[in-house]
Amino acid sequence: QLVSALHNLTRHVVYRGLTRAEDILSLFPENFHQNLKNLLTKIILENISAWRNEAQASQISLPRLVDMDWRVDIKTSSDSISRMAVPTCLLQLKIQEDVALCGNSPVVSALTMELSKETLDTMLEGLGRIRDQLSAVANK
């Protein structure tokens, strides 16, 4: 019962985003033991940003990108042409499924794809537009 109460208290503090000692102190009932109240508040304040970050990290979300890797190959021949020099890019994305669903054993899958130069140019164009929009939003 004690643990559950403590748990509720900390969840409430994290949910509301309370950062000031007074706010947390005001949560305790009137006749609560003074020193215990201060001690608990102090501990909660110390941990609050770590708890907030963890809560954010374990939110439900679409699968998340965890890592990416690339390499550039040059295709020199194939069964339709015996001599050519076409550069191509191989991109590998490591994707982690929804953290909330996986619990303690997150599933990470690797997705490898091939991009031609044109595809890469188009992609960079799109990414550039995203960057411009982001800076427009940030500057508002």
Added chain:
Amino acid sequence: VSSQQFSALTEVLFRFLTEPKEVERFLTQLSDFATMNKISLGPLKNIVKSILLVPNGALKRNLSSEQVRADFIALGLSDEKASYFAEQWKVNSPTLTRLAVGQTLMINQLIDMEWKFGVTAGSSELEKVGSIFLQLKLVIKKGSQMENVYIELTLPQFYSFLHEMERVKTSLESFS
């Protein structure tokens, strides 16, 4: 086969080679040619088949138009017709080469990318969040099927992704 008929036939052939998906149109044009010139379709098809072998082999071995002309003469074609064919070959070979390169094996080709970004307003854990996320949808061709992949990136991840992709572009450009 008169030289006029030959040039008409060559035209039909090259149009097919540059647009290999237009099989029906090619066959219709062939049978039109046959009826116009009073040649029966069967032997015409055989001749066309053997003629088609030459450009395909030439493409594989990157032959110049001179070599194509020599090949045709070796096969017994008249000088004039061989030169005409070689000319057509020179004109069409960039397109044909590009087509052949396009047909080269590509593993899990990226076809399309869509994106949106927004702000996470709240969640069951945190009442007010206000963090920006970016969602990407990538369409990948796996074998003959399309697969949609959805991923989410944080802002710092997006910036390093952009940075890496720019590095790839520089690398690709230095090789072409």
